[in-house]
Amino acid sequence: MKASVHKTYGPPEVMEVTEVEQLVPKDDEVLVKVHAATVTSGDCKVRKADPFPVRFFYGLKKPKTGILGSEFSGEVEATGKDVTSFQKGEAVFCGTGVKLGANAEYVCVKEKGAIVAKPGNMTFEEAASVPFGATTSLFFLRDQGRIKEGQKVLIYGASGALGTYAVQLAKAFGTDVTGVCSTNHVALVTSLGADQVIDYTQEDFTASGQTYDLIFDTVGKTSFSTCKNLLSTNGIYVTAVAGVPQFAQMMVTSLIGSKKLKGGLASMRKEDLLFLKELIESGKIHSVIDRRYSLDQVAAAHSYVETGHKHGSVVITLIPSPAF
Numbered sequence: 064m065k066a067s068v069h070k071t072y073g074p075p076e077v078m079e080v081t082e083v084e085q086l087v088p089k090d091d092e093v094l095v096k097v098h099a100a101t102v103t104s105g106d107c108k109v110r111k112a113d114p115f116p117v118r119f120f121y122g123l124k125k126p127k128t129g130i131l132g133s134e135f136s137g138e139v140e141a142t143g144k145d146v147t148s149f150q151k152g153e154a155v156f157c158g159t160g161v162k163l164g165a166n167a168e169y170v171c172v173k174e175k176g177a178i179v180a181k182p183g184n185m186t187f188e189e190a191a192s193v194p195f196g197a198t199t200s201l202f203f204l205r206d207q208g209r210i211k212e213g214q215k216v217l218i219y220g221a222s223g224a225l226g227t228y229a230v231q232l233a234k235a236f237g238t239d240v241t242g243v244c245s246t247n248h249v250a251l252v253t254s255l256g257a258d259q260v261i262d263y264t265q266e267d268f269t270a271s272g273q274t275y276d277l278i279f280d281t282v283g284k285t286s287f288s289t290c291k292n293l294l295s296t297n298g299i300y301v302t303a304v305a306g307v308p309q310f311a312q313m314m315v316t317s318l319i320g321s322k323k324l325k326g327g328l329a330s331m332r333k334e335d336l337l338f339l340k341e342l343i344e345s346g347k348i349h350s351v352i353d354r355r356y357s358l359d360q361v362a363a364a365h366s367y368v369e370t371g372h373k374h375g376s377v378v379i380t381l382i383p384s385p386a387f
Contacts, residue, residue, distance in 0.1 A: 071125055088171050094171050099379065102361065135194075138154055194336060195331070201335055216241070220244070231256060241259040241261060249262055275294060280303065303326070361379060
């Protein structure tokens, strides 16, 4: 089978399409023929081994497998002998999490893992971007931020892979949403349902005088310190990008003060995909796709993601989706 592989850590150019050993599902696994996958900022960090500790997980001197991609959609090709929930030909969308491996023609997923029947009102390309962006935003808003109906919520980085889902999820939870983005994406964030949109190139959102029950920074460009005065009593600041200083602050705020800093590592779970599928099929959330690339163009996709100017998701199309 073909896969996009990086045999060394480095710039986008280290990515190349090559033949790898065909996967065979274990007894409890589902083999999926990939129709579409994505390239995320996380994939770029692994490819560059930035930060350095990435190497301790994916290979110290060189990548162990080198196949990136944490989310995809496709059709069931085969199942292990113990699998009962899926059948050949079934359309699914899946997450591989930190295991990666989705930028390939085939992927094996545990039956009990993050694999669910694809929403009927989404193309394979649209469904491919849900397992990372939507489940991550759900984790930070619901599980870490304790989002509640009637709250005021601010989403920083509202036009990105996480932000576009975060805005829609926050609205689905019944909150008043303020999105922060650049000029070029104001119309997009408004169309996603944001009640207010702040263009950070024209206005400093920290000087607005507004307070929020929950602030979610999807891109790691703000800080708890700069946003603390914007939080209401018992307000929560959640960051999707946390290092040692942030985790130290989380420990401090967990012990003292009514305003909290939260973060963590989101995982892809079947139950979350099922929850999101219901929202998708009821029309409450949808995918935003910026650009599409072929498997042969993964290096170009990485280069584009690293510009920091994308909106929504960047999709790798292996088998084009028929139009509805």
